[in-house]
Amino acid sequence: MSRTLLSLSLALSLLAACSAPAPAAPPVVATGVDADAWADIPAGPFQFGLHGEAAAVDYDFAMMVTDVTTAQYARYLNAALTAGAVRVAEGRVLGFYPGDPFHGLKHEERIDAGDYLHVPLDDPSTRVRWDGQIFSAPPEYADHPMVMVTWFGANAYCAFNEWRLPSDLEWEKAARGPDGRSYPWGEDIARNQANFYSSHDLFESLAGIGGDTTPVGFYNGGTHAGYATLSNASPYGLYDMAGNVWQWTGSVYEGVHYRSLRGGSKDTYAYNLRAYTINNATPTYFSPAVGFRCAR
Amino acid sequence: MRALAQRFDYLFRSTKGLALVAIALISLETVLFGMLSGPMAELGIRDWWVRLTGMQLLPAEREGRIILLYHTIAQAVVAVEVYFITARLPMRAHEPALINGTITLGYTTSMVFGMAFAYFGHDFLFHGLFIFGQCVVFFAGLLLAKALWPFRPEYRVTDPAYANWRGWDLERLAFFVMAVSTLISALFGAVPAAYWGRGQAAFLAEDVIRQPEKTSLALAVIGHLHIMLTLIAVALTLILSRWFDFKGRLHKLGMPLLMVGTLIIDIGVWSIVVYERTAHIIINVGSLPVLVASLLLVYYGWRQATATRLAEAGVSRPTLFQKLGALFHDPLRFGALWQMVYMNFVVTFIGIFMAVRLDAIFRQWPLREERIALTGHWHILSGIIATIILFYYADLAGLRGRARQWFGWTVLLASDLAFATVSVFETKRLFVSEAVQQPLVTVLMLLTDAGLATVLLMLGLLMVWRLVDLFRRDGRWARELAEVRSGK
Numbered sequence: 001m002s003r004t005l006l007s008l009s010l011a012l013s014l015l016a017a018c019s020a021p022a023p024a025a026p027p028v029v030a031t032g033v034d035a036d037a038w039a040d041i042p043a044g045p046f047q048f049g050l051h052g053e054a055a056a057v058d059y060d061f062a063m064m065v066t067d068v069t070t071a072q073y074a075r076y077l078n079a080a081l082t083a084g085a086v087r088v089a090e091g092r093v094l095g096f097y098p099g100d101p102f103h104g105l106k107h108e109e110r111i112d113a114g115d116y117l118h119v120p121l122d123d124p125s126t127r128v129r130w131d132g133q134i135f136s137a138p139p140e141y142a143d144h145p146m147v148m149v150t151w152f153g154a155n156a157y158c159a160f161n162e163w164r165l166p167s168d169l170e171w172e173k174a175a176r177g178p179d180g181r182s183y184p185w186g187e188d189i190a191r192n193q194a195n196f197y198s199s200h201d202l203f204e205s206l207a208g209i210g211g212d213t214t215p216v217g218f219y220n221g222g223t224h225a226g227y228a229t230l231s232n233a234s235p236y237g238l239y240d241m242a243g244n245v246w247q248w249t250g251s252v253y254e255g256v257h258y259r260s261l262r263g264g265s266k267d268t269y270a271y272n273l274r275a276y277t278i279n280n281a282t283p284t285y286f287s288p289a290v291g292f293r294c295a296r
Numbered sequence: 297m298r299a300l301a302q303r304f305d306y307l308f309r310s311t312k313g314l315a316l317v318a319i320a321l322i323s324l325e326t327v328l329f330g331m332l333s334g335p336m337a338e339l340g341i342r343d344w345w346v347r348l349t350g351m352q353l354l355p356a357e358r359e360g361r362i363i364l365l366y367h368t369i370a371q372a373v374v375a376v377e378v379y380f381i382t383a384r385l386p387m388r389a390h391e392p393a394l395i396n397g398t399i400t401l402g403y404t405t406s407m408v409f410g411m412a413f414a415y416f417g418h419d420f421l422f423h424g425l426f427i428f429g430q431c432v433v434f435f436a437g438l439l440l441a442k443a444l445w446p447f448r449p450e451y452r453v454t455d456p457a458y459a460n461w462r463g464w465d466l467e468r469l470a471f472f473v474m475a476v477s478t479l480i481s482a483l484f485g486a487v488p489a490a491y492w493g494r495g496q497a498a499f500l501a502e503d504v505i506r507q508p509e510k511t512s513l514a515l516a517v518i519g520h521l522h523i524m525l526t527l528i529a530v531a532l533t534l535i536l537s538r539w540f541d542f543k544g545r546l547h548k549l550g551m552p553l554l555m556v557g558t559l560i561i562d563i564g565v566w567s568i569v570v571y572e573r574t575a576h577i578i579i580n581v582g583s584l585p586v587l588v589a590s591l592l593l594v595y596y597g598w599r600q601a602t603a604t605r606l607a608e609a610g611v612s613r614p615t616l617f618q619k620l621g622a623l624f625h626d627p628l629r630f631g632a633l634w635q636m637v638y639m640n641f642v643v644t645f646i647g648i649f650m651a652v653r654l655d656a657i658f659r660q661w662p663l664r665e666e667r668i669a670l671t672g673h674w675h676i677l678s679g680i681i682a683t684i685i686l687f688y689y690a691d692l693a694g695l696r697g698r699a700r701q702w703f704g705w706t707v708l709l710a711s712d713l714a715f716a717t718v719s720v721f722e723t724k725r726l727f728v729s730e731a732v733q734q735p736l737v738t739v740l741m742l743l744t745d746a747g748l749a750t751v752l753l754m755l756g757l758l759m760v761w762r763l764v765d766l767f768r769r770d771g772r773w774a775r776e777l778a779e780v781r782s783g784k
Contacts, residue, residue: 050356050359105508107506107654107655107659108508123729123731124731124732125729125730182355182356183355187354191340197338198337198338246662255508256508258506258663261662261663267730268664269333269337270337271358272664274355274356274358276356278503278504278663279662279663279664280506280662280663281661281662282659282660285660285662287662287730288731289730
């Protein structure tokens, strides 16, 4: 079986190699959007989910205007390493998680207290660099979303800063506002309004179809390196709540070990960018198309 | 005027004409609405097409639109199968025309107004007509079930080579079981959707697959879509058994297996709402005899096709290569059965692998990856069913000689290429990480699109051939109509 899989894999890789585009370094674009900014979101009702069910968040809260960037995460790792909140072992950043209640339901996986993977350092897609002493962010990706981070890594970042991951309700309210719109800006999506599969953005054309992440706040209505964008700000002024990278949320549901991923990504078709699109993964999952932002 | 009436007669009163209309409408719908996804969306053609046609595509209604699209295509496919059944099985004189006319009215009404409702604004009169069309299709199903009732003296088996129980025709009983199962399974989807869905809560089954506690609506919908596709496949297997004149010991073994398997699957699916825990086990148990029965048909059909060809060629002591040459001589008959075998590689085995390794592998992937696997799974099964119908129709339509060879082999190879690449695509995470997947994805998508485009091209050519023929005074259609009128 494994030999067959290997042979198939080799054959496909050979085939694929014929058309592999040569990756080019992405340009460094200053979007002018402050990655340290927060948006206030007032308490109130809103429409939740595909069917627009009546829901409410009955307290004011704030969410980061952008996804957490590679540079921000590298700074956090250095601080957390010094504080002993994370450790590096065998090419991986690990940290403690107190565990989830376990109900023994079908397909539920046990998540006990213990050290869990936060960031794989030896994966070619990981952007954070580790020289054995200090974490850093490469300049070309410093302002791009932090990717290749597990739910544990995202949760730890927020907790270390005394924040938290947004709940599903908070995330969707922040993305859609009170009027039940499908995308953060309304009902129609243009190719230059968000980073999605085959959106033909500036970075996609450099990295081939499927493309790369865009810097946080790239779609702010400005023109960057000759590429004119439309603003994708949500009603509360949050950028990239649709597209670029999926975002971990903090809700833990009884009997379910999966964590929600919201917002769609550079690797998905536009319809996955609708604010109510459902996606989830095990909390140990990491991907070049998954990032996060915090709430407080 | 008389010329028009004659063509209308051919298109709506003969099996070949009715099948042609249905396949043409499915093709048209596929082309018109296929512009909205896949490479058409990537190339920007979707946006242009939406503007040109004036489609109104609210993002929140995507699921509802897709459900309407699936239903209208599925009903047209069911209609094609019904035409083949009424043509192949003995019935009372008035029954074929009554059943065919009813289902034609139903699926065309449903298709036209369902698509108008889904894509061109929400006139609820159109939605009402869509539902009316579905009801008419259901009524046609009732008429078919009545016509298929096997326990009438005139339907007793006279040739003992066919499966029978004390002279009662077991193959006809299998048709009857399939028809009644389909009717109940249609209600299994319609009743919960009407009761709970209220038309406002449309969802795709693959989106709720990971919800640990599914609602009764979700379970009924998931059960409905699985059983309907299964029963369409069972019906097609039975139609092929008539095409190949399946008989003998294998027929006597195969028909009870098919019937019992269908009934067990029915029980498994229908029980899913009240007792989900065991439903899958029952369905798997029922699937085995159905698969065995279909493979018995394949064995019989290939052996028969080989023997017939060798006899035609006057070869009495054939070598292995002569046998293979005879087997591959007719791509339509070979291909229809090959697709039933191939289905196991690209649907059954992958499905079993997913089920066995679900928590260890597939549930480690994000939902969207699992969703791709699920969507690919049933798209391939639907595609295989479509190609088998196409092979059968091409034979019925009189495709002969070199055209038959080119059409048959091209459709077979191109579709299987597409199904294979989709299978690899849906399981790609077994071979390649997200970081380096893009070149592989690009190649797979190109091969899939090339395969599907080739199949659609061949389908288009077949349709054009028959369309052009309709403009000829003494075309094939005229001969086929004359055959119908003479009762051949």
